[in-house]
Amino acid sequence: MEVLILKNNRFFTYVNNLGSESLGFYFSFILHLILLLFAIGLPNFFEPVPINIPNIIPIEIINVTDVTSIPKEIKEKKENTVKKAIAETKKFNNSEKQEIKKVDIKTKPKIEPKKSTKLTTPKEDVVIKEKIKTPIKLEKKIISEEKTESLPSKKIKPKIKPKIKTKSEIVDEKKTSDVIAKIQPKPKPEPQFSIASMLKDLRNERSSQTNEKKEKEKKSEITNDQEKEINKENLQLSISEIDRLRQQLSSCWIAPAGAVIKKGMIVKISAKIRQNRRVYDNSVRIVDTNISKSNSFYGPITESAMRTLLNPECIPLKLPKDKYDLWKNITITFDYSIMKGYQ
Amino acid sequence: MKKRIFCSIIIFFISFKLHSLEVTLTQGTIKPTPIAVTNFYSKDDKEAKIGKNISMVISDNLERSGLFKPIERKSFIQNEESLSNHPRFEDWRIIKAQHLIAGKIYKKNEKISVEFRLYDVFSQKQLLGKKYETSEKNWRRVSHIISDAIFERITGEGGYFDTRVVYVAETGPKKSKQKRLAIMDQDQANHRFLTDGSYLVLTPRFSPNSQKITYMSYMTRNSPRVYIFDIETGHQEIVGEFPGMTFAPRFSPDGKKIIMSYADPDVGNSEIYILDLATRVSRRITNSSAIDVSASFSPDGKKIVFNSDRSGRRHLYVAESNGKNLKRISKEGGSYYTPVWSPRGDYIAFTKQEGGQFYIGVMEIDGSNERMIAKSFHVEGPTWAPNGRYLLYFKEERTAEDGSGGESNLYSIDLTGYNERKIITPLGGSDPAWSPLMH
Numbered sequence: 001m002e003v004l005i006l007k008n009n010r011f012f013t014y015v016n017n018l019g020s021e022s023l024g025f026y027f028s029f030i031l032h033l034i035l036l037l038f039a040i041g042l043p044n045f046f047e048p049v050p051i052n053i054p055n056i057i058p059i060e061i062i063n064v065t066d067v068t069s070i071p072k073e074i075k076e077k078k079e080n081t082v083k084k085a086i087a088e089t090k091k092f093n094n095s096e097k098q099e100i101k102k103v104d105i106k107t108k109p110k111i112e113p114k115k116s117t118k119l120t121t122p123k124e125d126v127v128i129k130e131k132i133k134t135p136i137k138l139e140k141k142i143i144s145e146e147k148t149e150s151l152p153s154k155k156i157k158p159k160i161k162p163k164i165k166t167k168s169e170i171v172d173e174k175k176t177s178d179v180i181a182k183i184q185p186k187p188k189p190e191p192q193f194s195i196a197s198m199l200k201d202l203r204n205e206r207s208s209q210t211n212e213k214k215e216k217e218k219k220s221e222i223t224n225d226q227e228k229e230i231n232k233e234n235l236q237l238s239i240s241e242i243d244r245l246r247q248q249l250s251s252c253w254i255a256p257a258g259a260v261i262k263k264g265m266i267v268k269i270s271a272k273i274r275q276n277r278r279v280y281d282n283s284v285r286i287v288d289t290n291i292s293k294s295n296s297f298y299g300p301i302t303e304s305a306m307r308t309l310l311n312p313e314c315i316p317l318k319l320p321k322d323k324y325d326l327w328k329n330i331t332i333t334f335d336y337s338i339m340k341g342y343q
Numbered sequence: 344m345k346k347r348i349f350c351s352i353i354i355f356f357i358s359f360k361l362h363s364l365e366v367t368l369t370q371g372t373i374k375p376t377p378i379a380v381t382n383f384y385s386k387d388d389k390e391a392k393i394g395k396n397i398s399m400v401i402s403d404n405l406e407r408s409g410l411f412k413p414i415e416r417k418s419f420i421q422n423e424e425s426l427s428n429h430p431r432f433e434d435w436r437i438i439k440a441q442h443l444i445a446g447k448i449y450k451k452n453e454k455i456s457v458e459f460r461l462y463d464v465f466s467q468k469q470l471l472g473k474k475y476e477t478s479e480k481n482w483r484r485v486s487h488i489i490s491d492a493i494f495e496r497i498t499g500e501g502g503y504f505d506t507r508v509v510y511v512a513e514t515g516p517k518k519s520k521q522k523r524l525a526i527m528d529q530d531q532a533n534h535r536f537l538t539d540g541s542y543l544v545l546t547p548r549f550s551p552n553s554q555k556i557t558y559m560s561y562m563t564r565n566s567p568r569v570y571i572f573d574i575e576t577g578h579q580e581i582v583g584e585f586p587g588m589t590f591a592p593r594f595s596p597d598g599k600k601i602i603m604s605y606a607d608p609d610v611g612n613s614e615i616y617i618l619d620l621a622t623r624v625s626r627r628i629t630n631s632s633a634i635d636v637s638a639s640f641s642p643d644g645k646k647i648v649f650n651s652d653r654s655g656r657r658h659l660y661v662a663e664s665n666g667k668n669l670k671r672i673s674k675e676g677g678s679y680y681t682p683v684w685s686p687r688g689d690y691i692a693f694t695k696q697e698g699g700q701f702y703i704g705v706m707e708i709d710g711s712n713e714r715m716i717a718k719s720f721h722v723e724g725p726t727w728a729p730n731g732r733y734l735l736y737f738k739e740e741r742t743a744e745d746g747s748g749g750e751s752n753l754y755s756i757d758l759t760g761y762n763e764r765k766i767i768t769p770l771g772g773s774d775p776a777w778s779p780l781m782h
Binding site for chain 2: 062063237245246250252254255260270284298299300301304311327332333334337
C-alpha cells in the first residue's frame with residue numbers, strides 16, 4: 001500500500017522522469033548544501049531566549065579563629081585537613097538557598113537612438129485612433145499647437161528628421177493621412193494648416209512625451225546609479241565612523257584595576273551585535289590572547305576587555321544604523337602596549 | 344549555470360560567516376572601578392547592625408586602595424532583603440555599578456555566619472561566594488578577610504587588608520622625643536602601645552607569621568641591642584650576645600633567622616650578620632672597611648640587599664645570602680638608604696637623599712628603571728604591603744625656628760606614586776613596618 005502511495009506521489013514521479021545528469025546535479029547540490037550547513041552553521045533565524053542564571057559558585061565555609069596567625073608548618077598541615085573538610089561540607093551542604101557547584105553591477109543605460117524611432121512609430125497609430133474618436137478636441141489641440149508650433153524645441157527636430165526619411169514611416173504617414181482625410185467630416189482647415197505639419201506636431205507632441213518619459217527614466221536611472229554608488233560607499237565604514245566607535249569603546253574600557261600588565265599583552269574579543277546596536281547576550285567571546293591562563297592576572301585582564309562591550313555607557317554602540325551588515329559581527333583587539341604605566 | 348548557482352551559494356555562506364568589523368584599542372580609561380557594597384542582610388536587628396558595620400569596613404578598605412570607588416548607598420534601588428534572594432542586575436546597571444557585593448549574616452550556635460557574594464553586574468554573573476563562621480567579636484577581621492577575597496578576585500593581585508602595622512609612636516619636642524612601640528590594624532583600628540616609652544625604640548619589623556616583632560632598643564641605655572617582642576605574651580628577649588651595638592634587624596622569609604648590622608667597637612665600622620634563632624649562632628656576611636647596614640632578604644631568602652659607603656657614597660648592593668657575588672645596583676647620583684625587597688620580588692624600595700631633598704623610590708632588582716614615588720623635606724623608611732603594591736613610609740615636617748613643627752606622620756602610597764594618604768595615628772609616627780597577611 002505504501003509503495004503504491006509513493007508511486008503516486010508527484011515528487012517521486014518527477015524524480016523518476018528526471019535525466020541521470022540533472023538528477024546527479026540536484027543530488028550533489030543538496031549534499032553540498034548539507035555539508036556547508038554542517039561546516040558553517042545555520043544563520044540565527046530566531047534569537048535565543050536569554051536565561052538569567054548566574055554562574056553557580058559554591059561557598060567555602062571558613063572558620064575564623066580568634067588568634068591572628070599560625071606558624072607555617074602547622075598551617076600547612078591544617079590546610080590539608082581543612083581542604084578535606086571543605087570537600088565534605090560541599091557534598092552535604094544543601095541548606096537554604098546556597099548555590100552549590102552541582103550546583104550591482106553598474107549597468108549604464110544604453111540609450112540607443114534607434115529605440116526611439118521604434119517606439120514612436122507604433123504609438124502614432126494608437127494616438128491617431130484616439131483622435132479619431134474626438135476630432136473636435138483634436139482640432140483644438142492642433143490649433144493650439146499650431147499656434148505654438150514655433151515652440152517645439154530645437155532639440156527634438158533633429159531627432160525627428162531622420163525618422164521621416166525612413167521608408168516605414170513614410171508608409172505610415174501615407175496611411176494615417178488617408179485615414180484622417182476619410183474620417184474628418186467637412187473639415188474647415190485654416191489657411192496655414194497642413195496634415196504634414198499636424199503629423200509633425202503630433203509627432204513632436206508624442207516625441208516630447210516620450211522624451212519626458214525618457215528623461216524621467218534617465219533621471220531614475222541616474223538616481224539609481226547614485227544610490228548604487230552610495231551603497232558602494234556604504235560597503236565600508238568611514239574613518240570618522242570608526243573613530244567615533246573607537247572613542248566610545250575607549251571610554252568604556254576600564255583598565256583592570258591593579259593588574260600587572262606587561263608590554264605587548266593583547267586580548268582579542270568578538271561579539272554579535274543586534275540591529276538596535278546592543279550586544280547579543282552571551283555573544284562576547286575571547287578569540288585570541290597571548291596571556292597565559294596561569295598568569296594570575298589573566299582573569300582580570302580578559303574580563304576587563306569583555307566588560308567593555310557590556311558597559312552601560314557603550315549601549316547603544318555608536319554605529320551607523322544603515323550599515324548593519326558591516327558591523328553585525330565585531331572583533332576588538334585590546335592592545336595593552338601603552339597601558340604599562342598602570343602597574 | 345549550475346556552477347554559478349553553486350559558487351554564489353558558497354560565496355553567500357562565506358561572506359555571511361566571515362564579515363566582521365575590526366577595531367583596535369590601545370588606550371582605555373584608568374579610573375577606580377565603581378562598586379556597590381550593600382549592607383549584609385539579617386532579620387535580627389542586632390545582627391543587621393553587625394552586617395552594616397561589616398559592609399562599611401569593606402567599603403572603606405576598597406576605597407582606600409584607590410582602585411575602587413564605592414557607590415553612594417542612597418542611590419541603591421534594590422533593598423538588602425530582596426538582594427539576599429537574587430540581584431536585579433538592571434537596578435545596579437542603572438547606577439553604573441560594575442561590581443556588586445551582597446551578603447547575609449545570622450547567628451548559629453553562639454557564632455555568627457557571614458556569607459557574601461560578589462557579582463559582575465555587566466556580565467550578570469556571580470564571581471565569588473564564601474561563608475565565614477566566627478565569634479561575634481571577630482566581625483572586623485572577617486570584614487578584612489572578605490575585602491581581601493574581593494580584591495584578589497577582581498584585581499588578580501593578593502589582598503593586604505587583613506594585616507597590621509607596627510610603628511614608633513612619637514610625642515614631645517624634637518630633641519627629647521618619647522618613642523614607643525605601637526601596633527594597629529592597617530585601617531588604624533585596634534590601636535595599642537606595646538612599650539611604655541621609658542626607653543627608646545627604633546626600626547621595628549614583623550616576623551613572617553606576624554606574631555613577633557624584632558626591633559632595636561635602648562633598654563640598656565649604653566648598649567643598644569636588637570630585641571624580639573612577642574605580641575601575644577608581651578615577652579621581650581635580647582638577640583645574641585654582642586660586645587658592640589646591634590641594629591637594623593629584619594627576619595628572614597622563613598622566620599628562623601635575623602639579619603642585622605653589628606658595629607664592632609674595636610674596628611669602628613659595621614658589618615652585616617645573620618643570626619640563627621634556634622642555635623643563636625651568628626655568621627658574618629660582609630667584610631669591608633666600609634659601613635654596611637640596612638640589610639633585607641629577597642622573598643625566597645637567597646639574596647640580600649643592603650646599603651654601603653664602600654664606593655665613597657651610600658649605594659645599594661645585592662649579594663647572595665652568604666655574601667658572595669656582591670654587585671652594586673644603584674647607579675644614579677645621591678645617597679641611598681633603607682632598601683627593602685618587595686614581597687612580590689620584582690622591586691626594591693629605598694630612601695634617597697639628593698640635592699637637599701629626600702625621596703622614596705623604587706627600582707628593579709638589577710637597579711634598572713629607578714623612579715621616585717614620594718618627595719619631601721624628609722621622607723624615609725619604606726615598607727611594603729604583603730601584595731607588593733602599596734608602601735608605607737614616614738614624612739617629617741620641617742621644624743620652625745621657634746622649635747615648633749617637626750612632626751612626623753605615616754603615609755601610604757601606591758607603587759605608581761599615586762594615592763598618597765596620611766595614616767591617622769593618635770600620636771606622631773615613624774619607622775612603620777607592614778605585617779604579612781594574617782590568614
